[in-house]
Amino acid sequence: MLKQAVIPFLVGASLLASAPFAQAATNLVFCSEGSPAGFDPGQYTTGTDFDASAETMFNRLTQFERGGTAVIPGLATKWDISDDGLTYTFHLREGVKFHTTPYFKPTREFNADDVLFTFNRMISKDDPFRKAYPTEFPYFTDMGMDTNITKIDKVDDHTVKFTLKDVDAAFIQNMAMSFASIQSAEYAAQLLKEGKAADINQKPVGTGPFVFKSYQKDSNIRYVANQQYWAPERVKLKNLIFSINTDASVRVQKLKANECQVTLHPRPADVPALKNDPKLQLIEKPGFNLGYIAYNTRHKPFDQVEVRRALDMAVNKQGILNAVYQGAGQLAVNAMPPTQWSYDDTIKETAYNPEKAKELLKAAGVKEGTEITLWAMPVQRPYNPNAKLMAEMLQADWAKIGLKVQIVSYEWGEYIKRTKNGEHDVSLIGWTGDNGDPDNWLGTLYSCDAIGGNNYSMWCDQDYDKLIKQAKVVTDRDQRTVLYKQAQQLLKQQVPITPVAHSTVNQPLSAKVEGFKVSPFGRNVFSGVSLNP
Structure with a gap:
């Protein structure tokens, strides 16, 4: 049954050649936030990699x-x-x-x-x-x-x-x-x-829709229109350039100067000015995402659930929401966003209680002054606009319960590789849903099969795995929901992660851009996009 050429111009101070880029209305520059690890989509899991490969070529x-x-x-x-x-x-x-x-x-x-x-x-x-x-x-x-x-x-x-x-x-x-x-x-x-x-x-x-031309790490990627594309009406740009800038403020300044026409992940503090700039447009969407803290359950003392609970209740989430998300975030209680079907809204937020956390650590045999590493992402992501600041706030939170926290960071590709290998004690990470199905959260992020992949907690619980595997082979949504809610309850009890926030997605772009659609999955897609002169 049916179910159905090297581009002859560069952009900006670092990319500029003979003529201003903006003179060519069929050329678009995207100020992206990081260098891709490569261009073979099957090997990767991040939006940075997928934007540069799967969604263009x-x-x-x-x-x-x-x-x-x-x-x-x-x-x-x-x-x-x-x-x-x-x-x-x-x-x-x-x-x-x-x-x-x-x-x-x-x-x-x-x-x-x-x-x-x-x-x-x-x-x-x-x-x-x-x-x-x-x-x-x-x-x-x-x-x-x-x-x-x-x-x-x-x-x-x-x-x-x-x-x-x-x-x-x-x-x-x-x-x-x-x-x-x-x-x-x-x-x-x-x-x-x-x-x-x-x-x-x-x-x-x-x-x-686009053909690869060249790549200079930490600088730019260049593509040219695929003149033989099977859906020619979707190819409206002659040249597409990714201008790579890890600094959100630099990306915003380039957008304002028309050195790029689309960017992403602005700092929350920059949003009001972007909204009021007549040369720009800002698309706002509720984020189908989660920023969270992952505890490496293969490293001591995080193999003990009492220790994970202690760190969890010592996190001042409201303080993080105020300082890091600045009004563009929603407190996260669960392991996936509330807009995902099967979300269990009976799960309640753990109360902030540093005194109780200290007692739990002591009972678990964790001595005051114990040193741990906290890994912070080097890039802005939809789910975390400022990982460095969040890490510094967590460092202060956990110092109050007697832990000495060392903040660690690496270049984005290296960060992902090392965290998947389990080199961290605790890491800041997050996720934007990729297909609208609960398994994309509960299976992809927390299952035993996902260790070495997106399970940054290295957590494997057989009871949990049994539930999500059973839910995946059932086609009735109500039956799947019952199983997924049981899995969410177990996940909350075992605390392999601390959910922090679901952020609002702000997509800034030039007022000249037409046809750009904000993806619920956090992808930047330039098929069907054009520029007015």
């Missing part, structure tokens, strides 16, 4: 509507789902061309072989390409897709059938997510032959 079989959560056709024009929910047959779009670049000239159009290559590489460590370029696919494995997809069959050049071991209620949504971007099997074969398999992460080839 690639497509998925299914995709989310721009600015919404509904799933619509992508590289598959339609799909059939078997009555038992275990077989998905995708009918592929014909006439789709992969990018032509100085390093790759495709000889055929997109077909089933590309789908098989993309997913077989993520499933099997024995895949020839993965052996040549060993890497992990954390998002794919965090959701258990590597074990749940038992077989992928090529029915014909334009039909592919996926067979699952267990029902996955969110499978179609998952296939629309950035990590599931389709790679070229022909390009991969070329790289294998040349002995350059790792180039798939540095010299990308996709089917998306």
Whole structure:
């Protein structure tokens, strides 16, 4: 049944060449907040990486509507789902061309072989390409897709059938997510032959609206319009540049000077001025996000729930909301936002009680003056506009209960890599939902399968895992809600994290920009975007 050329100009003081960028209305500069770790979407989990790769250069079989959560056709024009929910047959779009670049000239159009290559590489460590370029696919494995997809069959050049071991209620949504971007099997074969398999992460080839031109770390990424895109009406820019600026105030100044036309994550203090600038527009949306503190349960003394509870109740959340979010945040009580269906609103916030926290630490054998590390993100994220300030406030909060806190930070890519390896004691991190399903929170962030991926607490509880796995194979929403609420209760009791805030998303852009849609999933998508002269 049916379920359906190097760009000849640069921008700004550091990028400026002969003529002002703003003279060319078909050229847009996006002031982004960080350097991507690479351009192979399957390897990564952060919005910084996905914006630079999946959302510019690639497509998925299914995709989310721009600015919404509904799933619509992508590289598959339609799909059939078997009555038992275990077989998905995708009918592929014909006439789709992969990018032509100085390093790759495709000889055929997109077909089933590309789908098989993309997913077989993520499933099997024995895949020839993965052996040549060993890497992990954390998002794919965090959701258990590597074990749940038992077989992928090529029915014909334009039909592919996926067979699952267990029902996955969110499978179609998952296939629309950035990590599931389709790679070229022909390009991969070329790289294998040349002995350059790792180039798939540095010299990308996709089917998306923009073609990769060049990348200078911590400076800029350049793309040019895909003149052969299968949806030509969505390509309205000739050139797209990511100008990389980690400092939010610098990004705002560049936007005001028209050195970029879109930016993100302004400091809360800058929002009023942005609203009042007639040359700008500011889009405000409730954030589908969570900023939280992750306790590494594999490091002592955080393996003790009493210690985690002590740190949790010693956090002055209201003080953090006032100073860090400055009116653009909502107190977080639970492990996902209240706008997510199945949210358990019976869960109550832990009372702020530093005296009780001191008693708990003492009872757990934690001596006064014990040293711990607190890792703070080096970038602004939708869920945390100022991690450095938050870390300093936590340092003060936990000093009151006798802990000596050392604040640690690294470049963003390194930060993510090291926290996934579990090198931290406590880390500041967060999440913006990716597909609208509760499993994207409760499974992706806190499950046993997600350790080494997005489970920064390294927490594994078999009772919790049983609940979320059961919920994932049930298709009835009411039944899933009951299970997810039980999981949320257990999560609150065991305190692998301290939820801090859900922030309001403020998206500043030039008044000349048309067609930009704020993604509920925190992505910056330039398909369908144009500039007025």
